[in-house]
Amino acid sequence: MNPSPYLARHEEFKQRRLNLNMMRGIPAKAQLELSRGLLTCLGDDDYLSEAGADCRSYGILDGLPEMKRIFADILELTPGEIIVSGNSSLALMFDNVASNMSRGVREDLPWAAQGHVKFLCPSPGYDRHFTVCDYFHIEMIPVKMTDTGPDMDEVERLTASDPLIKGIWCVPVFSNPTGIVYSDETVRRFANLKPAAHDFRIYWDNAYVIHQFAGGKRAIPNIVRECEKAGNPHMPMVFSSFSKVSFPGAAVSCIASSTENCEYIKRRLTAQTIGPDKLRQLMHVRFFGGAEGVYQHMQKHADILRPKFALVEEALRRELSGLEGCDWTAPEGGYFVSFNTPEGCAKRAAALCSEAGVSFTPAGATYPGGKDPKDRNIRIAPTFPSLEELRTAMEVFCNAVLLAAAQ
Numbered sequence: 001m002n003p004s005p006y007l008a009r010h011e012e013f014k015q016r017r018l019n020l021n022m023m024r025g026i027p028a029k030a031q032l033e034l035s036r037g038l039l040t041c042l043g044d045d046d047y048l049s050e051a052g053a054d055c056r057s058y059g060i061l062d063g064l065p066e067m068k069r070i071f072a073d074i075l076e077l078t079p080g081e082i083i084v085s086g087n088s089s090l091a092l093m094f095d096n097v098a099s100n101m102s103r104g105v106r107e108d109l110p111w112a113a114q115g116h117v118k119f120l121c122p123s124p125g126y127d128r129h130f131t132v133c134d135y136f137h138i139e140m141i142p143v144k145m146t147d148t149g150p151d152m153d154e155v156e157r158l159t160a161s162d163p164l165i166k167g168i169w170c171v172p173v174f175s176n177p178t179g180i181v182y183s184d185e186t187v188r189r190f191a192n193l194k195p196a197a198h199d200f201r202i203y204w205d206n207a208y209v210i211h212q213f214a215g216g217k218r219a220i221p222n223i224v225r226e227c228e229k230a231g232n233p234h235m236p237m238v239f240s241s242f243s244k245v246s247f248p249g250a251a252v253s254c255i256a257s258s259t260e261n262c263e264y265i266k267r268r269l270t271a272q273t274i275g276p277d278k279l280r281q282l283m284h285v286r287f288f289g290g291a292e293g294v295y296q297h298m299q300k301h302a303d304i305l306r307p308k309f310a311l312v313e314e315a316l317r318r319e320l321s322g323l324e325g326c327d328w329t330a331p332e333g334g335y336f337v338s339f340n341t342p343e344g345c346a347k348r349a350a351a352l353c354s355e356a357g358v359s360f361t362p363a364g365a366t367y368p369g370g371k372d373p374k375d376r377n378i379r380i381a382p383t384f385p386s387l388e389e390l391r392t393a394m395e396v397f398c399n400a401v402l403l404a405a406a407q
Helices: 006-014 027-034 066-075 089-102 127-135 152-161 182-192 223-229 259-272 278-288 291-320 345-353 388-405
Strands: 020-022 082-086 119-125 137-146 163-170 201-205 238-240 253-256 337-338 357-361 377-381
Touching: 006 345, 006 388, 020 388, 027 291, 066 082, 066 238, 066 253, 066 278, 066 291, 082 259, 089 127, 089 201, 089 238, 089 253, 119 127, 119 152, 127 137, 127 278, 137 152, 152 163, 152 182, 182 223, 201 223, 223 238, 278 291, 291 337, 291 388, 345 357, 345 377, 345 388, 357 377, 357 388
Parallel strands: 020 357, 119 137, 119 163, 163 201, 201 238
Antiparallel strands: 082 253, 238 253, 337 377
């Protein structure tokens, strides 16, 4: 390939002094406007829960029962298996890992006292999961992602052979960044794991379960129920949030697991807090009413996002379908497209995009330690820019990939 035409176009892009953000899955302004009613849905005298609790005050560690019911309906669990918290499910994941490291799983020997802790990390995967492991000096073992989820042969082999493997990160529906959905078989194989570590936990980050472009919910087998059937009722720790449903900075999130696990977490919460932000929870209850109201709201999100993902797919097909070594995902929901450049080109392509004023998550960030062994993967996040900005960003991106490959 002759790099000259791509280099010339790259210089043209640089002259335009663009400043476009494709780094993270940030909802666009139009999506945030969908939830404007949250700000006014509580009247001056509307601060009592359905049970008469004053939501302006302390208490109710595990969240408002009416908010728990909304999460329970979406996750197909019972309210007793759910604890509702603040805006960030990532904070709940961090907190759970921190507790297990320092106090152990349900008062068992702390992970940190058992030796060199390890986690399995399906890759490409969510960089913020890997950041949690980095913080606690947990060794990350990459596991290949397939079209049906993590390579379960490897997951089963590794968990069964090493008692220091204490957890695995999972995004089962519209995975970050690949957008794939775990197959029924994958979910059931997870439930039937026989880990060498009796305190092994599945971190089931169900962030995108209702983020389907066609609307409704993308159903897969319920990991909590499947683990119960398999005799592993305490193994899954499920997380979800409304961060990309309402306002990312003022949403609600939850952790779900066996009732025994939830009771243990509540005992820890008595030392950690006097109570969550119940007014925020009450706002969400008033605004959505119930799970059906959430699904109707998510259809509006889907109508905004669907054209953006279609634009990305069309641009990639038009510009890069003939470039050997390229492939990408075409998700039916979620927030990302996973793109693979020809081997050895991802970092260069991302750097070229940055030079032209279009920012992507650093190449390699979707692998533990930021080390993509083949330097191929780039996560595309189409949600934040307008359609016109996205069209320009994809022109820059496709040209950068072509230039990197040619060089």
